[in-house]
Amino acid sequence: MRRSLGFAVSLLLLAPMLQAQSAAAGTKALAPLDGLYPTLEAFYIDLHQNPELSFHEEKTAAKLAERLRQLGYEVTTGVGKTGVVAVMKNGKEPTVLVRADMDALPVEEKTGLPYASKVTTKDDSGATVSVMHACGHDVHVTSLLGAATLLAKAKNLWRGTLVLVGQPAEEKGGGAIAMVKDGLVTRFPKPDFAIALHDSSFLPAGIIGFTPGFALANVDEIDITIYGRGGHGSAPQATVDPIVIAARTILALQTIVSRENDPREPAVVTVGSIHGGTKHNIIPDEVKLQLTVRTYKEEVRKHILAAIERIAKAEAAAADAPKPPTVTLVEGDNATYNDPALAKRLVNAFSAAFGSGRIIETPPIMGAEDFGEIGRAAGVPSVIFWVGGVEKGKYDAVKGDPAKLPSLHSSLWAPDKEPTLKTGTAALTIGALELLGRP
Numbered sequence: 001m002r003r004s005l006g007f008a009v010s011l012l013l014l015a016p017m018l019q020a021q022s023a024a025a026g027t028k029a030l031a032p033l034d035g036l037y038p039t040l041e042a043f044y045i046d047l048h049q050n051p052e053l054s055f056h057e058e059k060t061a062a063k064l065a066e067r068l069r070q071l072g073y074e075v076t077t078g079v080g081k082t083g084v085v086a087v088m089k090n091g092k093e094p095t096v097l098v099r100a101d102m103d104a105l106p107v108e109e110k111t112g113l114p115y116a117s118k119v120t121t122k123d124d125s126g127a128t129v130s131v132m133h134a135c136g137h138d139v140h141v142t143s144l145l146g147a148a149t150l151l152a153k154a155k156n157l158w159r160g161t162l163v164l165v166g167q168p169a170e171e172k173g174g175g176a177i178a179m180v181k182d183g184l185v186t187r188f189p190k191p192d193f194a195i196a197l198h199d200s201s202f203l204p205a206g207i208i209g210f211t212p213g214f215a216l217a218n219v220d221e222i223d224i225t226i227y228g229r230g231g232h233g234s235a236p237q238a239t240v241d242p243i244v245i246a247a248r249t250i251l252a253l254q255t256i257v258s259r260e261n262d263p264r265e266p267a268v269v270t271v272g273s274i275h276g277g278t279k280h281n282i283i284p285d286e287v288k289l290q291l292t293v294r295t296y297k298e299e300v301r302k303h304i305l306a307a308i309e310r311i312a313k314a315e316a317a318a319a320d321a322p323k324p325p326t327v328t329l330v331e332g333d334n335a336t337y338n339d340p341a342l343a344k345r346l347v348n349a350f351s352a353a354f355g356s357g358r359i360i361e362t363p364p365i366m367g368a369e370d371f372g373e374i375g376r377a378a379g380v381p382s383v384i385f386w387v388g389g390v391e392k393g394k395y396d397a398v399k400g401d402p403a404k405l406p407s408l409h410s411s412l413w414a415p416d417k418e419p420t421l422k423t424g425t426a427a428l429t430i431g432a433l434e435l436l437g438r439p
Contacts, residue, residue, distance in 0.1 A: 023352040025438075026430045029154040030353075033146070033422060040146050040421055043067070045115045047138035051104030051131045053123060054172030057082045060102045060141065064166045067145055071152040073164065076188070080179030084166035085188050088152065091159030096435045097191035097378075098162065098428055099371055100137070100144035101170035107132040110411040135408050136199035136389060139415055139424055141166060143197060143387070146425030151432055158436040161189045165374070173219075173333050176370040185378040193342060193435045194375045194382035197424055201410075202362075202402045203388030204395040205419035208350055208427055209362035210385045212343040216336035217266070217294040218301050219368035223328045224249070224289040224312050226276075227321055233281035240321050243276050246287040249315045250274070253291075256307045267304055268294040268366050294366040296335050305329070336372035339381030346383055349434035350427060362386060367408075385431075387424045389415030 043063070052060050061084050065075045073086035082102075106123055108130035109116045119131040133139075148164055165184070169175030185191070203209050226249065228242030250271050261267050269291065276287030291308065295301040309327040316325050350359050375382025390405060398404035406412035 025157045025433055026349070026353045029150050029157055029429055029433060030426050032150060032153060033425060036146060036149060037418065037422060040142050040425065041417065043145060044138055044142040044417060044421060047141060048133050049115050049117055049119075051117050051119055051133045051138070052102075053106065053121065053131060054103040054169035054175065055081050056121075057102040057168050061166055061168075064102070064141055064145060068148055068164065071148055073148065073152070079184065080168060080175060080182045082168040083175070083179045083182070083184075085179075085184065086148065086164040087188060088162045089189075090155050090161070091437065091439075093160055094192040094435060094437055095161040095163060095189045096432050097165060097194040097374065098144060098147065098432055099165040099167055099194065099196040099374060100140035101167045101175065101371075102137055102141055103169055103171050103175070104131050104137060105134045105171055105409060106130065107134040107409065107411050109134070111414040113414055132411065134410060134413050135171065136413070136415055137170070139199045139387070139389065139420055140197060142421055143424030143428055146421065147428035147432060150425065150429045156439060158433055159439050160436040162432065162436070163189055163191055167371075170370055173331055173370060176373040180373060180377040184374065191378055191380055193380060194371075194378065195346070195428070195431050195435070196371045196382075196384040197387050197427060198369070198384060199389040199408075199415055199420060199424070200386040201389060201405060201407045201413060202400075203360065203386055204390050204392045204400075205388050205416040206392070206423050207358055207360055207388035208354070208385060208423065209360050209388070210338070210343055210347055210383075211362050211364050212338055212340040214296045214335055214364050215338045215384060216364065216369045216372075217296055217366045218298075218333065218335045220293040220301070220305060220332040221330040222291040222293065222305070222308060223326075223330050224291065224308075225326045226287045226289070226312070226316060227323050227325060228283070228285055228287070228319075229322050230283050230285040233283055236283060239283045240319055241283050242287040242321070243284065245315055245319045245321060246274060246276060246289060248319075249312055250289070252311045252315060253308060256304055256311070260307055261300060261304065265300045266294075266296055266364075266366065267300055268292075269304060269308070294368075296364070333368045333370050334372060334376070336369045336384060338383045339375075342381040342383045343385075345434060346385065346431050349430050353426070353430045385427070387420060387427060389420045391416040
């Protein structure tokens with residue numbers, strides 16, 4: 001007992017010294033950042049002007065891969081179709097995985113920036129669409145490259161293995177799973193920790209946000225087809241009107257969250273589209289609905305999905321529909337859970353490096369991310385954190401009201417590039433240094 005107590009006291013006395021050493025290592029690693037910035041800015045502008053849709057990130061992946069090879073990383077491309085994995089070994093464990101997603105959105109850019117995207121392309125359905133980095137994945141890739149550069153130059157400050165990941169298709173969903181299925185955590189060194197960042201439209205540039213525990217939601221996309229018996233609009237008695245059934249179904253679905261779900265457990269059920277009918281005086285044979293469902297806990301998720309099917313079928317039966325509706329789960333992403341202990345460790349490292357005034361705890365949101373699939377597949381703790389992107393003057397002018405600022409996925413979203421890229425690069429560098437071993 002006496003020996004254990006002495007050991008514990010020694011650790012307590014040693015902790016401040018270790019934190020000081022960690023902060024000093026971070027300061028040394030970040031020293032070249034200002035000189036590196038012009039190169040990162042040029043890389044970012046090139047990515048922003050040349051965005052690519054999900055699973056079509058060939059040029060983006062090639063540019064990232066080439067830069068990482070030049071830095072001395074062992075690079076593999078085509079992982080999960082268009083993903084990039086770069087490995088640098090520098091002594092024995094631990095292994096730290098750092099991920100950036102690469103895809104853009106089918107959005108026409110309206111920022112007015114001199115480097116705004118003017119790209120148009122064919123989407124997977126063959127339609128011509130404009131393309132824009134409206135979610136800031138160009139920030140993510142550039143920050144990854146920046147951290148890769150600083151860490152490669154500072155190999156004397158860390159030991160272990162770095163695994164850098166350029167992930168495809170976060171927006172479409174399935175990119176992380178595709179890389180996992182292609183051996184991300186089996187063909188390559190299995191990580192002990194996984195970290196990532198995401199730019200934020202609700203934080204000023206230079207600020208880092210963190211959320212311990214559930215950070216982003218489960219997302220399930222559901223298609224419902226309601227069947228009726230069509231006919232002339234002047235003789236509804238001879239029909240079963242699927243539009244009326246759809247209207248009753250939509251209203252009834254809103255009672256799931258308000259009357260079936262525990263109000264302490266967040267959940268959202270949204271009907272995003274309704275399609276049915278062709279003319280004023282024709283009652284159609286069917287109506288199609290598209291829903292998105294957001295939850296955190298798995299038991300809440302299962303209950304809500306079951307309730308949607310139950311209500312859709314019950315409303316059809318009440319109207320004596322000719323057959324039950326089809327309720328199809330089109331796709332789903334699991335919730336992103338930030339390991340609390342790892343989040344605390346990163347927050348301490350960020351606070352030491354940047355000052356506690358630049359670190360803010362943020363509430364969980366009902367948006368989705370597939371980054372958590374990587375940590376889940378590897379069975380290791382993972383954390384995704386926010387890096388503010390809003391120009392400070394604009395943020396202050398609206399007193400931080402997100403309703404008065406362009407959001408992610410907006411055609412007007414434009415991160416304040418220098419402080420955002422520098423903070424993103426620095427945060428990934430400090431985060432990796434904190435988790436890697438010391439020489």
